[in-house]
Amino acid sequence: MYQNGGSIKQLLDKVADQTLVLPAIQREFVWKPEQICQLFDSLLQGYPVGTFLYWKIKPEHRSDYQFYEFVQNYHQRDANHCVRLENMGNKEFTAVLDGQQRISSLNIGLRGCYHQKIAGKWWSSNDAFPEKHLYINLFGMPDEEGNQYQFEFLTKEKATVKSTEQYWFKVSNIFDGDIDELQDILVDELVDELGDMVDKEQRSTARKLLRKLNSLIHDKPVISYYEEADQSLEKVLNIFIRMNSGGTPLSYSDLLLSIAVAQWDNLDAREEIHSLVDELNQIGDGFSYSKDLVLKAGLMLSDIGSVGFKVENFNKENMSVLEDKWDSIKQALTVTTQLFASFGFNAQNLRADSALLPVAYYIYHQNHDESYLSKSMYAQDRANIRLWLVKSLLKASGIWGSGLDTLLTGIRTEIKNSNNDNFPIQAIENLMVSRGKSLKFEAEEIDELVELEYGNKRTFALLSVLFFGFDFSHHFHIDHIYPKGLFNRPALRKLGLDNDEIEQFIQLSNKLPNLQLLEGSINNEKRQKCRTFGMHSNGLTR
Template identity: 60%
Template sequence: MYQTGGTIETLLNKVEQHEYILPAIQREFVWRPDQICQLFDSLLQGYPFGTFLFWKIKTENLRQYQFYDFMRNYHQRDQVHCKKLDIIGENDRIAVLDGQQRMTALNIGLRGSYSWKTQGKWWSSADAFIERRLYLNLFECTDPESGTRYEFEFLSEDEASHNDEQHHWFLVSRILGMNAYDVMMAVMEMNMPDDRKPAAGKVISRFHDIIHNKPLISYYLEEGQELSKVLNIFIRMNSGGTTLSYSDLLLSIAVTQWSTLDARDEIHKLVDEMNQIGNGFAFSKDLVLKAGLMLSDIGSVGFKVENFSKENMCKLEDNWERIRKALLLAVNLLSSFGFNSYNLGADSALLPIAYYLYHRDLDNSYLSRSEYAADRQGLRGWLIRSILKQSGIWGSGLDTLLTSLRSKIKEHGQQEFPLIEMSIAMTERGKSLRFEEEELQSLVELDYGNRRTFALLSLLFPGHDFSHHFHVDHIFPKARFTKKQLKKAGVTDDTQAEEWIVMANRLPNLQLLEGSQNNEKREKLPHEWYEMMWPEPTARANHLHLQAIDSLPETLVDFGGFYHQRREILLARLRHILSEPITA
């Protein structure tokens, strides 16, 4: 039945007291800070808030299910999952089936904080994640283009302290503890021109009224206790939305059908563990769920309802520890090849590798033992080829491809990674790993920011120990390629200068360099740096030859000749490596 009434303040009090809880079938919180800000602007403008879908669970049934708390202080690295709840007491509870994102947005905005990674900082850095809380600018700033009228922003305490003629920031969470008198006093005490206080006071008063007095909450209450009925309602309510993936709905089925392990908890923990390996990855729970289907030899690997039968989910649970071990080993293998979230570019490429490791029941010794060296190199070459294909090996037709590759590994992968058989299977599906001349010409001019550039350089220059962190680095420093610097070096033609600025970022001027060496090199010209690193002329010449550098000019004015000569050397190497079919 539909019910109306209740304020936002009352709603959040019930969230805090765990009267409103999240069932295990719910997904994670996925809203961005700007979406939260937009919700609060809509509330303050008086737009409809939407209806919620609640499920009343009787006390005697609470122990049958797993429940989670609402997110309050979101941290992009350290706290992205809702905390598990141990429900105690004799009261019925309300599980939220639809409306979690809005309720969590209110909870974070009015009671908590949102911390995301600062651009340019490493994930492991202590200062990469600044705690930001929601603030309201008391000076209205209508934006006709976006339709916003009230400016809400997540700011650090320091950022919020900087007020000016266009901004006076008010901490949104203060409103919960205020009454009408507090609002009046807050305005009087504000450090702003007196003629602006009446308008600011109206904004705070309106905001206070919306949170404390307006009965904005309306909901449909389902009181049936049968989980199958509730799951059906949940899927019907959510499957039409574009922000909720179909895998979320199917994961909800797995959650209800595992008998010993907590599917949601296990999958989230595994995703976190995978993403913390090496220099960090960004694998999703969708990928892990698909890996579960693939490694358990379930169906066609696709996210189809029939693949999530009780029988299949029991099989997935029974195999979970081996699946977990194979996925972690596969990610460690990718890390040993130098890959991370910034340069992998094709997360699904992990799946055939994980299936191979799972099929052979290999352990961590695969990463280092010499008897596996040739197999590792063959697998690495196959992986890099698949990543370099611009046409997209891991895009359309993915489920069909994965099913076929699984079959080939199962049939031919008892002793080694079946390169030839997999390559043939991929060619048959229009995903050949052979490169035509047009593709090679495109690859030899990949630019510095392309996610495939690392893979290409690691193929062209093998033998690095990627247990150390390697950067894609400019040979002639990028900082030297401004019109001012080029003119100073003797390049007076503006057209040539513009061409060189572009060329400086392309493959012929790029190399792989270990992090410590990259810091030492800085803006030195290459001849100067190489002389410092390899003082002995013969050793230096040998190293340069390995780097496809046959001659190294001492001045920037000769960059053009260096670039074109190295381009031809790299292109010849690519033709040798990639134009032929893959072989064992």
């Protein structure tokens, strides 16, 4: 039976006192700032927020499952996981089966903040993740995409900029006092800061919008829900999957991870998988592995099924095998990622994360630990893996695209059936040929490789072949031999070149013949010198 859940404030009060929580089968918060803004715009336009699905947990079943808090202060790097609730006490609470993204968005917008990485900045820099809060422009106008109101996540500095076209009100301030007091403060600020630039009609419009926002949050009973009281996890899982199989669904791997969470007996699958992803992504210069990759690695390394994300692969028996082998799987993935880092790969130049999986299976099958990375007896084996990896990443056709599950299953069989203790590079390449994924390079392909440019994900792999013998664990960067800034039109004209020659030189300046690998510390010194001489290291003149 559908029930009325009251106002948005009443909903968020339940979130705050943890009488409304998330079950472990829920995925992480995934909405972007734009989606949150659109939700608030829709609500203010009078559109329904949609019905939530709740699961009433009886006291005797509180300890049977694991629960998490809703996100409030989201940080893309440092706080992108829901926090586990360790002690629920004796109070009654309800778990949300459908509606997490909407409730979390309301919580972030009205009581929290959003730290999203700025494009072009380093993940390791705290400045790359400024704190932003949700604001509404009280002078905003409708846009072409159907948004009636202008909501944006802004830093405090940007929100203080005021004009006759923008006056930003921090949405969370709607809780700071009664509406009459807020309106009076608004008018006083408008008069003090903008004076006669804002006429009476515009002030009145801003007051009305503020009152409308206040009514939406405090007064209107916009929340409705359906409550499931059955305590059977199997039934709840069925409901959960059904609810998330239409509209904007969870990824299939999210649903299967939910099943794994419910079926592990001794370990917390959610915590284990997410923490492993975080640990792997911090190795070397950093990677960008997803939980999908780690989950698929679990299937492959456990010798489960066909490596695919299929429901039959996630039965109780298989998940028990995965849990039993989890420590060994973690070790293999960690050693493999460290190996890739020693080859110089990272999130910026590893073209296909799936290339990790065959190597990880080999490391797992041989039970290699971190000593494999340094022992001289394995030097040739490591070289063979690197050769195979680089060739697979250089193929323009994309080795790691279509038919991936079939390819991985076949490679797994070749490694398992290998009669020696070395990476079976020839057997694997023969299999790949039979799958139409040959690692042999024709003349046309080599010509195409020569045209690779700075910024292409294949460029590092190719340069690592050309700069043979380098110790790539020293963090090499791709850099221009002759600074790109030298190839500007005025300078080239002074050399007596015609327009066609100038354009040709400008294009060639960013291509393979003008690229090199520099050790990170040396490249940083070069950048500093470039700044001293008035030029960026990427060649752009000041």
